[in-house]
Amino acid sequence: MSDIKWLPDGQKMFEKLMAAVPEPMREPIRPKLLQMLAGKAAGQPVSGDLVKKFVDEDLPEPQRSALMAALGMKPAGAAAQPAPAAAAAGWEGKAEMMFERMLQEVPEMMREVFRGKLMQIANQKAAGGPIKEDHVVAIVKEIVPDPFKTNILKAYATMGDVDISKVEEIITQHPGGEETLITILHAIQSQYGYLPREALILLSQKKNVFLSKLYRLATSYKAFSLEKPKKNIITLCTGTGCQVCGGGALLKQVEAKIASNGADITIEKVRCLGCCDMAPAVMINGQLYGGDEAQAKLSEILR
Numbered sequence: 001m002s003d004i005k006w007l008p009d010g011q012k013m014f015e016k017l018m019a020a021v022p023e024p025m026r027e028p029i030r031p032k033l034l035q036m037l038a039g040k041a042a043g044q045p046v047s048g049d050l051v052k053k054f055v056d057e058d059l060p061e062p063q064r065s066a067l068m069a070a071l072g073m074k075p076a077g078a079a080a081q082p083a084p085a086a087a088a089a090g091w092e093g094k095a096e097m098m099f100e101r102m103l104q105e106v107p108e109m110m111r112e113v114f115r116g117k118l119m120q121i122a123n124q125k126a127a128g129g130p131i132k133e134d135h136v137v138a139i140v141k142e143i144v145p146d147p148f149k150t151n152i153l154k155a156y157a158t159m160g161d162v163d164i165s166k167v168e169e170i171i172t173q174h175p176g177g178e179e180t181l182i183t184i185l186h187a188i189q190s191q192y193g194y195l196p197r198e199a200l201i202l203l204s205q206k207k208n209v210f211l212s213k214l215y216r217l218a219t220s221y222k223a224f225s226l227e228k229p230k231k232n233i234i235t236l237c238t239g240t241g242c243q244v245c246g247g248g249a250l251l252k253q254v255e256a257k258i259a260s261n262g263a264d265i266t267i268e269k270v271r272c273l274g275c276c277d278m279a280p281a282v283m284i285n286g287q288l289y290g291g292d293e294a295q296a297k298l299s300e301i302l303r
């Protein structure tokens, strides 16, 4: 800051501007902003108004709009028109989910401003058609700075077919602090059958808790699972009653099938299913089968 002459309100306004920059970017970007501001001031003392003028005239979108909002500035002229906050012709594939994931990296106080601006850019890229996944990826690559860009692209690479739009709703239904986490995790678990990583990331941002804390909770209770459930859940009984009636052979049959073609099956083993008179007993997707019926149902699933 040594080659800038500050007026008291100028320095104050600049620090306010810096406070609105996302934390990981703040120090890396400070020298560049100071250099640009020094150029704008051209040797004159920097006032608060000059800092505002610099933001308005010299910064690129969408950062300009976000920082103007953070400094309490009103956009002038055409820029005052509200940006469309919806996809003009809808979405294609996972584009909407990817767009929301991109916004999760933006601090909450600036998210709505960014949403409008980024939506405008996405609509331009879509050129009258639906916004596609490629359009969203292009925005991330062209506009989003690192480390956010890397985070987002990494998240896209591991993004499954999970629609996490319900998660926001669940979180909103449970206002409060950390005391609500377990209840919310239960609600997410019951919505998806497991705790998708994307849902945990969103929850950590919304409740301002470390992601590692959520993982600790998720792995501390048997009621939570971090893995997407397979299509079929087969619970096999390893109790003596079932083993002597052919339960061991059923287990080997299922394990061999999974080993040979990676069937979409989760195996659970229990000591007793509580229906020893049906031995060998098997529970398939919550339904009990015994004896010949168990073998027939297994053969059907393993086909």
Ligand code: FES
Pocket (backbone or CB within 6 Å): 237, 238, 239, 240, 241, 242, 243, 271, 272, 273, 274, 275, 276, 277, 279, 281
């Ligand atoms: S021993 Fe298998 S159901 Fe009880």
